[in-house]
Amino acid sequence: MTPLPHDGLALAELDDHILLPGVKGLPITAPLRQGAIAIQGWNVLRGDTSFPVAVLKHPALRHNLDWMRRFCERYGARLAPHGKTTMSPQLFAAQLANGAWGITLASATQVQLAHRFGVRRVLLANQLVGRADIDSMLTLLHEDPDFELIALVDSREGVLRLADAVAAHPLSRPLPLLVELGMAGKRAGCRNDEEALALAHAVARAPGLQLAGFEGYEGLQVTDDRAADIAAVDAFLARLVALTRQADADQLFMGRREILISAGGSGYFDLVARGFQGFDDLSRPVLPMIRSGCYLTSDHGSYLRQIGELDQREAQHCGHAHPSEGKDGLQPALEIWSMVQSRPEPNLAILTMGKRDASYDIELPIPLWYHPGESTATRPTTLPAGCSIFKMNDQHAYLRLPPGQEELLAVGDLVGCGISHPCTTFDKWPLLLAVDEDYAVGYAINTFF
Amino acid sequence: MTPLPHDGLALAELDDHILLPGVKGLPITAPLRQGAIAIQGWNVLRGDTSFPVAVLKHPALRHNLDWMRRFCERYGARLAPHGKTTMSPQLFAAQLANGAWGITLASATQVQLAHRFGVRRVLLANQLVGRADIDSMLTLLHEDPDFELIALVDSREGVLRLADAVAAHPLSRPLPLLVELGMAGKRAGCRNDEEALALAHAVARAPGLQLAGFEGYEGLQVTDDRAADIAAVDAFLARLVALTRQADADQLFMGRREILISAGGSGYFDLVARGFQGFDDLSRPVLPMIRSGCYLTSDHGSYLRQIGELDQREAQHCGHAHPSEGKDGLQPALEIWSMVQSRPEPNLAILTMGKRDASYDIELPIPLWYHPGESTATRPTTLPAGCSIFKMNDQHAYLRLPPGQEELLAVGDLVGCGISHPCTTFDKWPLLLAVDEDYAVGYAINTFF
Numbered sequence: 001m002t003p004l005p006h007d008g009l010a011l012a013e014l015d016d017h018i019l020l021p022g023v024k025g026l027p028i029t030a031p032l033r034q035g036a037i038a039i040q041g042w043n044v045l046r047g048d049t050s051f052p053v054a055v056l057k058h059p060a061l062r063h064n065l066d067w068m069r070r071f072c073e074r075y076g077a078r079l080a081p082h083g084k085t086t087m088s089p090q091l092f093a094a095q096l097a098n099g100a101w102g103i104t105l106a107s108a109t110q111v112q113l114a115h116r117f118g119v120r121r122v123l124l125a126n127q128l129v130g131r132a133d134i135d136s137m138l139t140l141l142h143e144d145p146d147f148e149l150i151a152l153v154d155s156r157e158g159v160l161r162l163a164d165a166v167a168a169h170p171l172s173r174p175l176p177l178l179v180e181l182g183m184a185g186k187r188a189g190c191r192n193d194e195e196a197l198a199l200a201h202a203v204a205r206a207p208g209l210q211l212a213g214f215e216g217y218e219g220l221q222v223t224d225d226r227a228a229d230i231a232a233v234d235a236f237l238a239r240l241v242a243l244t245r246q247a248d249a250d251q252l253f254m255g256r257r258e259i260l261i262s263a264g265g266s267g268y269f270d271l272v273a274r275g276f277q278g279f280d281d282l283s284r285p286v287l288p289m290i291r292s293g294c295y296l297t298s299d300h301g302s303y304l305r306q307i308g309e310l311d312q313r314e315a316q317h318c319g320h321a322h323p324s325e326g327k328d329g330l331q332p333a334l335e336i337w338s339m340v341q342s343r344p345e346p347n348l349a350i351l352t353m354g355k356r357d358a359s360y361d362i363e364l365p366i367p368l369w370y371h372p373g374e375s376t377a378t379r380p381t382t383l384p385a386g387c388s389i390f391k392m393n394d395q396h397a398y399l400r401l402p403p404g405q406e407e408l409l410a411v412g413d414l415v416g417c418g419i420s421h422p423c424t425t426f427d428k429w430p431l432l433l434a435v436d437e438d439y440a441v442g443y444a445i446n447t448f449f
Numbered sequence: 450m451t452p453l454p455h456d457g458l459a460l461a462e463l464d465d466h467i468l469l470p471g472v473k474g475l476p477i478t479a480p481l482r483q484g485a486i487a488i489q490g491w492n493v494l495r496g497d498t499s500f501p502v503a504v505l506k507h508p509a510l511r512h513n514l515d516w517m518r519r520f521c522e523r524y525g526a527r528l529a530p531h532g533k534t535t536m537s538p539q540l541f542a543a544q545l546a547n548g549a550w551g552i553t554l555a556s557a558t559q560v561q562l563a564h565r566f567g568v569r570r571v572l573l574a575n576q577l578v579g580r581a582d583i584d585s586m587l588t589l590l591h592e593d594p595d596f597e598l599i600a601l602v603d604s605r606e607g608v609l610r611l612a613d614a615v616a617a618h619p620l621s622r623p624l625p626l627l628v629e630l631g632m633a634g635k636r637a638g639c640r641n642d643e644e645a646l647a648l649a650h651a652v653a654r655a656p657g658l659q660l661a662g663f664e665g666y667e668g669l670q671v672t673d674d675r676a677a678d679i680a681a682v683d684a685f686l687a688r689l690v691a692l693t694r695q696a697d698a699d700q701l702f703m704g705r706r707e708i709l710i711s712a713g714g715s716g717y718f719d720l721v722a723r724g725f726q727g728f729d730d731l732s733r734p735v736l737p738m739i740r741s742g743c744y745l746t747s748d749h750g751s752y753l754r755q756i757g758e759l760d761q762r763e764a765q766h767c768g769h770a771h772p773s774e775g776k777d778g779l780q781p782a783l784e785i786w787s788m789v790q791s792r793p794e795p796n797l798a799i800l801t802m803g804k805r806d807a808s809y810d811i812e813l814p815i816p817l818w819y820h821p822g823e824s825t826a827t828r829p830t831t832l833p834a835g836c837s838i839f840k841m842n843d844q845h846a847y848l849r850l851p852p853g854q855e856e857l858l859a860v861g862d863l864v865g866c867g868i869s870h871p872c873t874t875f876d877k878w879p880l881l882l883a884v885d886e887d888y889a890v891g892y893a894i895n896t897f898f
Contacts, residue, residue, distance in 0.1 A: 022562030022897065027581035029561075029588040050558050051579045084805070084844060106844040107801065109499050112478075113471030126844065127790040129861050130500045130801070132476035139478040154791050157860040187845055188791035188799045341576040342603050342637035350637045352556065352579070356533070356876055356898065361804055394872050395533060395555040395575065396636055411606040412578050423843050427805055428876065428898070448471065449805065449879070 001058050001434070001442035003038075004065070004094035011089055011117065014446050023431055024357070025053035034444050037433070042441040044337055044433070045371050045380060047414065049441070051339040052353040054425070054432040056445055060333035061091075061296065061434070065098040067330055068295050072099060075273035075288070080104040080123045080262070082293030085423045087447045088432075089117035091296060102148065104291045108133035113448050115140055115147060123262065124151040125215065125291060127158050127180075127188060134165045145172045150212050150260065154180040154189050159202050159209065166208035174210035177203050178260060181216040181240055189216060196243055197250075204252040211252045212260045213286075214243045218272065219265025226309070233268050237275035248282045256284060264290035267306035270314050294422050297333040301420020302362045304332060334422055334432075336365060338397065340413045346406040351389075351397040351415055358397075358417060359424035364389045365417035367399055373412035378438045380416055384408070389417070450507050450883070450891035452487075453514070453543035460538055460566065463895050472880055473806070474502035483893050486882070491890040493786055493882070494820050494829060496863065498890070500788040501802040503874070503881040505894055509782035510540075510745065510883070514547040516779055517744050521548060524722035524737070529553040529572045529711070531742030534872045536896045537881075538566035540745060551597065553740045557582035562897050564589055564596060572711065573600040574664065574740060576607050576629075576637060583614045594621045599661050599709065603629040603638050608651050608658065615657030623659035626652050627709060630665040630689055638665060645692055646699075653701040660701045661709045662735075663692045667721065668714025675758070682717050686724035697731045705733060713739035716755035719763050743871050746782040749815045750869020753781060783871055783881075785814060787846065789862045795855040800838075800846040800864055807846070807866060808873035813838045814866035816848055822861035827887045829865055833857070838866070 015035030021028050027042065027050050042048040044055055072079050078101040083092055092103050092114060102121030105111050108130070111122050128134055128151045140147060153159050159177075166175055179200045182189020190196035196214065204211040218233040244261050253259050259282060264272040269290045276288030294303050311329040338353035358365040367387045369380035386402025399415065401408055409415070419425045426432075427449045433441045464484035470477050476491065476499050491497040493504055521528050527550040532541055541552050541563060551570030554560050557579070560571050577583055577600045589596060602608050608626075615624055628649045631638020639645035645663065653660045667682040693710050702708050708731060713721040718739045725737030743752050760778040787802035807814040816836045818829035835851025848864065850857055858864070868874045875881075876898045882890045 020565060021585065022558050022565055024556075024558050024898070026558065027585065029585050047580050050556075050581050050585070107473075107499075109471050109473050109475065116469060116471055126801075127860075129790050130788050131496050132499050136470065136476065136478050136499070154793065155860050158790075161861065182791075182793050185794070185797075187842065187847070188793055191793055339579050341578050341607075342631075344603065344631055344637055344640055345634070348634075352575075355810060355873055361809065393636065398636070411576075411604050412610065424804055430898070449473070449877070 001436050001440070003434070003443045004058070004061060004090065011093055014089060024429060025050050025431065025433060037444050038442060040441065044435060044439040044441065045378070045414065047373060049433065051337060051414070052357045053337050054357070054429040055335050055337060055435045055439065056297065056432050057333045057335070058434045058436055058442055060331040061094070064296050064298065064330050064333060065094060067328070069099040071273070072290070075277065077273040077276065078287045078289045080289050080291050081296065082125070082291050083114055084110060085293030086296065086426045087113065087449050088426070088445050089448070090445050092117065092119055095296065101287070101289065104293070108136050111149065112136060112140065115144070120146070121148040122150070123289065123291070124149060127152055127154060129158055129161055134161065138165060138169050138171065141171050141175070142169065150176045150178060152180045152215055153177050153199065153203060154182065156199070156202060159199065159206055163206040163209055170208060174208055174255065176210045176212035176256070178213050178215040178262060179203065179211070181214060181243065183220055183236065186220040187217065193239055193243055197246055200243070200247045200252050201250070204254070210255055211247065212256060213262070214240050214247070215262045216240050217265060218263050218268050230268070230271065233271050234275060237263060237272060241276065244286065245282065253284060259284055259286045260289055261286060262289035262291060264292055266292040266294035266303055267310065270310050270317070274317065295330055297422045298330045299334065299420050299422055300332045300366045300368065300418020303422070332418055334419060334425060336417045336419060336425070338415055338417070340409050340411050340415065343409065343411055347401045347403070349399040349401065349409045351399055353397045353417070354392045354395040356394055357428055358392070359419050359421040360392055361421055361424050363420040364392060365397065365419050367415055367417050369416040370409060371414040371416070373410065373414070380414070450885050450889070452883070452892045453507070453510060453539065460542055463538060473878060474499050474880065474882060486893050487891060489890065493884060493888040493890065494827070494863065496822060498882065500786060500863070501806045502786050503806070503878040504784050504786060504884045504888065505746065505881050506782045506784070507883045507885055507891055509780040510543070513745050513747065513779050513782060514543060516777070518548040520722070521739070524726060526722040526725070527736045527738045529738050529740050530745065531574070531740050532563055533559060534742030535745065535875045536562065536898050537875070537894050538897070539894050541566065541568055544745065550736070550738065553742070557585050560598065561585060561589065564593070569595070570597040571599070572738065572740070573598060576601055576603060578607055578610055583610065587614060587618050587620065590620050591618065599625045599627060601629045601664055602626050602648065602652060603631065605648070605651060608648065608655055612655040612658055619657060623657055623704065625659045625661035625705070627662050627664040627711065628652065628660070630663060630692065632669055632685065635669040636666065642688055642692055646695055649692070649696045649701050650699065653703065659704055660696065661705060662711070663689050663696070664711045665689050666714060667712050667717050679717070679720065682720050683724060686712060686721060690725065693735065694731065702733060708733055708735045709738055710735055711738035711740060713741055715741040715743035715752055716759065719759050719766070723766065744779055746871045747779045748783065748869050748871055749781045749817065749867020751811045752871070781867055783868060783874060784817070785866045785868060785874070787864055787866070789858050789860055789864060792858065792860055796850045796852070798848040798850065798858045800848055802846045802866070803841045803844040805843055806877055807841070808868050808870040809841055810870055810873050812869040813841060814846065814868050816864055816866050818865040819858060820863040820865070822859070822863070829863070
């Protein structure tokens with residue numbers, strides 16, 4: 001298995017890193033150079049690793065990278081995938097090598113980390129308000145003037161703080177900002193278009209700052225009525241488009257080569273890509289920027305459902321009878337494998353996996369496969385319907401077996417789970433193992449949370 | 450502020466560690482030796498750090514260490530605090546320097562980590578079943594024969610796996626095991642006393658293994674009826690006592706210097722300490738072992754309530770009119786400080802803190818204090834009643850201000866939150882900052898999850 005491509009980025013440091021015993025999932029008893037994982041011959045199904053272990057399926061990652069590149073090409077959209085999902089230098093590098101414009105991040109320390117590993121263009125999709133955080137970002141731009149950083153603002157106070165900091169330590173070029181449009185009752189962002197436009201004027205006027213465009217996060221629109229949500233998202237996107245047009249008419253993008261307009265979580269980025277088309281008549285090129293972080297691994301829960309719907313919309317839009325991307329849609333790539341450590345009751349198995357290992361903020365892990373401890377099969381067996389994880393403690397999961405399946409799962413058997421919400425699973429693993437279809441371990445992926 | 454004591458443990462490696470920009474909470478723009486944090490003069494209230502930042506209040510840690518040492522002395526209990534709570538070498542060291550018998554851990558890789566940082570005695574309060582995990586533990590014992598490791602078993606399969614592994618790689622002395630007693634419908638552990646006793650016989654007979662005692666986790670007993678819970682916990686502890694007596698009568702502790710009996714999460718460890726007294730008539734000394742992990746930091750939510758009740762029981766038991774430990778009980782030591790990044794609506798403040806930064810598995814963070822960005826006060830101001838965090842995204846928290854408090858909290862103000870459940874907060878921070886009462890930063894605490 002050839003590792004994911006990472007053209008031109010400084011990842012050798014990670015391959016040379018010496019892993020010491022005591023890392024989740026790693027079966028080492030002596031120091032090991034990370035790059036040497038490839039030649040250990042470990043196989044998860046053979047029980048070679050420590051359990052729990054987080055695995056990334058290399059073929060699915062590869063497929064999803066290609067899928068998203070094609071998607072962006074179809075719409076002329078730029079991709080700045082949200083790096084907070086994985087916080088992984090190798091995955092950032094693979095995304096950039098597959099056409100991503102840059103990486104989106106959520107905090108100043110995340111930006112520092114990405115910069116350290118060679119990321120050259122960052123959309124900081126958040127307000128930058130703390131003194132230490134503003135200082136660290138300006139220091140980065142002073143020391144590395146070619147590094148590109150774009151941040152958000154949604155208040156006069158925010159503009160003042162940035163303008164004052166830049167005045168104290170002038171940059172070689174203005175700091176580009178996006179004005180954030182929000183939603184009533186939701187997160188950050190201006191609450192109406194007048195406010196947003198007025199703030200855009202304030203940014204454009206502020207010495208040392210530059211209006212780069214507008215931004216919003218349509219993913220906050222979630223109710224039980226999907227059709228109403230889609231209509232609300234489309235209306236929200238239309239407001240961002242109108243603001244961009246008005247700001248251009250007001251000549252607020254002076255000094256900019258391009259205008260940015262950005263939205264797009266991982267559930268509606270098709271709507272965003274379509275909603276941000278048709279900007280040919282503005283004073284300068286407009287870059288429509290989507291920011292999905294979870295497309296790279298998808299999941300077996302919430303995103304699988306959302307992305308299934310996205311595939312359907314996409315097929316409908318492209319006029320296919322069947323979802324064209326549906327057969328070939330984004331594939332779940334992240335699994336947690338654990339071991340049955342106890343079979344205390346006929347319908348209960350306790351697994352070596354807990355809140356420390358798998359996300360639980362949207363739903364509990366989804367048990368998909370098992371593999372008897374002594375089996376020599378090269379693929380795992382699908383668990384029968386009705387198996388579910390109904391509870392997790394910090395270090396344990398409770399798996400219920402349906403009636404009639406009391407003979408299934410012995411102590412020492414392996415259980416493979418899908419997860420629901422990649423972001424809150426990645427952050428539990430400093431190191432994940434990339435595997436092929438047969439669960440042979442190929443290389444390691446680091447995260448830095 | 451003198452760092453916590455850590456007599457004789459190898460922590461110099463951590464002080465010498467070079468921190469690079471990109472670590473949550475750290476306001477550095479160039480490499481910094483970790484030990485040099487002490488002389489940076491940072492103060493959280495002055496806004497010197499990056500936000501969010503996790504702080505440990507040194508005086509509260511110091512107090513809780515003393516409190517627990519006195520508690521254990523009062524009952525003759527041994528303390529093996531659950532290290533999975535913090536996974537912090539410095540905190541393990543401080544616990545051991547304050548009388549802890551050893552450290553409890555939940556997995557083989559956690560044991561490796563603790564051993565690497567000088568922990569010499571571990572209760573692995575879990576079944577050890579995976580081949581790689583058994584191998585890594587036996588390797589540790591081969592390479593360091595004076596290291597003490599005690600693990601749990603609850604099945605014949607588990608005994609067989611360990612016996613086979615030890616037979617293949619004989620140890621210089623038998624591997625000591627505790628038989629786990631469980632609860633119907635709950636986690637691991639034998640479901641009845643006959644099973645537990647039969648398993649104890651199997652362990653005692655197995656070559657290379659040794660029965661060291663019995664173990665249970667009374668903390669699984671949680672209903673809405675606290676009085677019923679306490680009665681159930683007492684009954685559960687009595688079963689562990691009876692099993693220990695019966696196993697001693699059956700001469701199953703041959704070859705052991707001491708017998709271990711262990712229970713004790715962080716809510717009922719007083720019941721455990723009292724329930725495990727009066728063993729003077731057995732064939733060898735009995736060590737009653739409590740395992741609370743959360744006593745060290747307590748919290749401002751679930752544990753504050755549970756520990757308040759514990760204080761009351763303790764006062765009642767000691768015959769004081771008022772809770773003696775109540776005034777002087779365990780103190781919350783862990784806080785997350787974040788910054789107001791947006792004030793989009795009169796009653797809504799958005800904070801730079803989210804699911805990546807604070808626990809949410811029991812309840813959301815509890816906003817306690819604020820500190821205006823420009824204030825020079827050395828202590829924070831208590832937030833008025835009615836302020837609450839009602840939602841978190843991955844990187845944001847939503848704070849609702851009560852009616853009449855619309856003027857409170859501006860962009861750039863600091864908000865200090867208590868958390869509910871230390872375990873799922875520690876695991877979000879590779880580095881926490883220890884502060885004094887005035888939030889001056891004294892030193893760093895590392896975690897390894």
